Amino acid sequence: MLALVGIEGIGWISDPRTALGSIILLHVWTFGAPMIIFLAGLRQIPTMYYEAASIDGAGKVTQFFRITLPLLSPIIFFNLVLQIIQAFQSFTQAFIVSGGRGGPSDSTMFFTLYLYQTGFGQFDMGYAAAMAWLLLVIIGAFTALNFIASKYWVFYDD
Template identity: 75%
Template sequence: MSAVAELGKLRKQAKSQKGKRRYKDNLAGHLFLLPWTVGFFAITLIPMTATLYLAFTNYNLLQSPEWIGMDNLSRMVSDSRLHNSLEVTFTYVFVGVPLQLVVSLAVAMLLDRGMRGLAFYRSVFYLPSMLGSSVAIAVLWRQIFGHSGLINQLLAMVGIEGRGWVSSPDTALSTLIILHVWTFGAPMVIFLAGLRQIPDMYYEAASIDGAGKIKQFATITIPLLTPIIFFNLIMQLIGAFQNFTQAYIVSGGSGGPADSTLFYTLYLYQQGFGRFDMGYAAAMAWLLVIIIAALTAINFFLAKYWVHYDD
């Protein structure tokens, strides 16, 4: 009996020591997660909850919020500038994002050929993605497409009279779409990584069967890249809806000319920090969240019809 009791005591000690080690490991993990957890609650969750409340109030930063119920929603329904900003933003997203993905995939396939100096070219092409949302690049873009900018100077060399590209309602938004396409570096790097994961034996087998480059691209490259395309599509879609700096700098914060560059985020900024109508701005912010969430959900639903995984 004493031996059995001693064995039981040793087992209890072993379990106790194992529990202490597990507790220490969990404690270390929670301590490493603590900065992120504090940031999530202090910077994300609590402010989002506050804006959800403010969306149903009349609040101007100087007085206490006044509960007005659904008045902000009714105001959004009749706000013509808000409707125009949605139209401008949807045009920017639905034109700019597909074009950017096409360009990034084309450049990735070019770099995938194994050219010399690949690391250099990859860095050069990625650089615009790091600078595309900066104020300096937006100012430079405004100068390039200005009336006396680089584009008009090049056109003058071949006898073509230029125009004020950023000062014309017909072309101002197009310049911002071009700027968005120009920042193709991030999706390009992801596409390049995806192309490197496609086994060469697929292309070799297709060549033996007589398939040309276009056929191989359509039946091998695209199907195997659909998870990467889907990931880039979701990320670029969300990012494009949140773009603000380019429109603010190019239009001088007005969304002009004639509200042709009035992004939804820019109009939200005008309401919140221009007119100090924080209640209405909070309601607009939540509308943007709903739009992005809905489009993301639609894309995830449709993904089962065109995204192909290993199975």
């Protein structure tokens, strides 16, 4: 697009310095489903809490930190767990962008792409299976840490 107006742009995917950033921007661009979940969480917060807080003299910032965030914390926790799992399983974007090779100078060589290359490129299924089990253990550990920490910051309206 820049070349149409006479500006020489950089190769976002072909440059090792910007290839990973391009993949990150692509992941940020696909953040639609968690936003819909956040919207559903915001819509389930009763308006009577905000009315009572405004009658008591609470401002918008106070209402956000005292009402919205505590009541939205289960949704934040749910999205956090799902996005951490999805981040560890990042494969499709790097595979498509790099042609399955890991990009320039292995700058987009994610663990899952390396696992795929090991299993289906080099046909070393045993090593690839061990890598997949390691990935499962790492994802399980991060998920368990999130569940342990959640009892300190997630508020369930019982």
